[in-house]
Amino acid sequence: MSDTHAQTVLYVRETMLPESAPPVSEVGAIRWTRENLFSSPLNIILTLVSIYVVYWVLIHVGPWMLGGIWDASTLTECREIRDETLGPDASVACWAVLTDRWHQLLFGFYPPELYWRPLLALVIFLVGLTPILFTSVPRSVLAITAAAPFVCFWLLWGGSVWLPVSVALGFLVGYVAFKFLTPVSPLAGIIGAIAAPILYWLILAGPIWAGLDAAVPISIEFVESRAFGGFMLSVVIGLSAIVLSLPLGILLALARQSDLFIIKTSAVVFIEVIRGVPLIVWLFTAQLLLNYFLPPGTNFDLTLRVIIMVTLFSAAYIAEVIRGGLAALPKGQYEGADSLGLNYWQSMRLIVLPQALKISIPGIVNTFIGLFKDTVLVVFIGLADPIGFSNLIRASTDWNGIYWELFIFIGLMFFIFCYSMGRYSLYLEKKLQREHR
Structure with a gap:
């Protein structure tokens, strides 16, 4: 419609109306x-x-x-x-009751003058997690990430500093074996990366630790595992199992999809056996039966046994969650990686696993939250978790008959940890969605 015609028609407005709220x-x-x-x-x-x-x-x-x-x-x-x-x-x-017994609910029987050690260990652990959880953190912090597990172990249990150092050398041995054997055969590299550290820990770690401790004795006060309790015990078991089970679960998921019959069958048997038995049974296994499979005279700490068993249990569930993410990827992603000339590990690291893990985030976090809450089951094998300490407090003559106050406090603490994991999961999902666009 022309301007001249618009001016001759009464119902055509010549000017725009102002914007209104x-x-x-x-x-x-x-x-x-x-x-x-x-x-x-x-x-x-x-x-x-x-x-x-x-x-x-x-x-x-x-x-x-x-x-x-x-x-x-x-x-x-x-x-x-x-x-x-x-x-x-x-x-x-x-x-x-909380002002009177808060230290037991949080630290168990840990020596009060050493409370700074688990607090410092928690800070170092959280700092070590930051470059993994947030991409904006400088990559130089990864040095703290690599050292955090060994430093935290030394701070919590104490003793000679050379024990965690000798254990850390085992991972270096595995890395060297992987780099040396992978050009010969990828399978040989994987076997070497697993077998070399185990042989080192069984044969050489003890003498190296003893020799270094005799030459340069550096140690702090040793604290036995039976002094661990309360939320400190739940955090130690829960966070250790979460950190260790994720990479193990990824390897199990890849092994279950492997074309090699032995590797695939071993992964299937492990996952199905672990998932088919309740966690409480595995905890009793860690308490009563695991020592029968160790050399005579071996004194394997119960808390470490529980951490290992909970880690294996969680890894089986994580493997199935990640396998679901791998199955959800279109076949074209695998074919695209092959068309680019990438080998198996390159395609997994650069193309397949990043997408599979993105799909699996809700399931992974849900498994971790359930795992952290399930740490209260250790009360049935004699470890004083928060529930166990609430029973000990109520059994004393001073606080016999009190219930709700203790359970509300314990529930609130677990809610803070689990809610934080859930909120980070939502943050990560939204962040990956924005980057995908």
């Missing part, structure tokens, strides 16, 4: 409330019922929690304070 009901909190809480008659009913339930919980639980007593040395004293201040019929929480 949207109605109040279409923006901000009012819009969100209308769309998410009151969008239909059913949603209105559910919203009102939910509000009533939340209100009922708050008016009954809120005064009990917020009006709690924090300054008392026994449950009897706590009740006396309640009777004097609020009356004998009042219902209030006795949080004084």
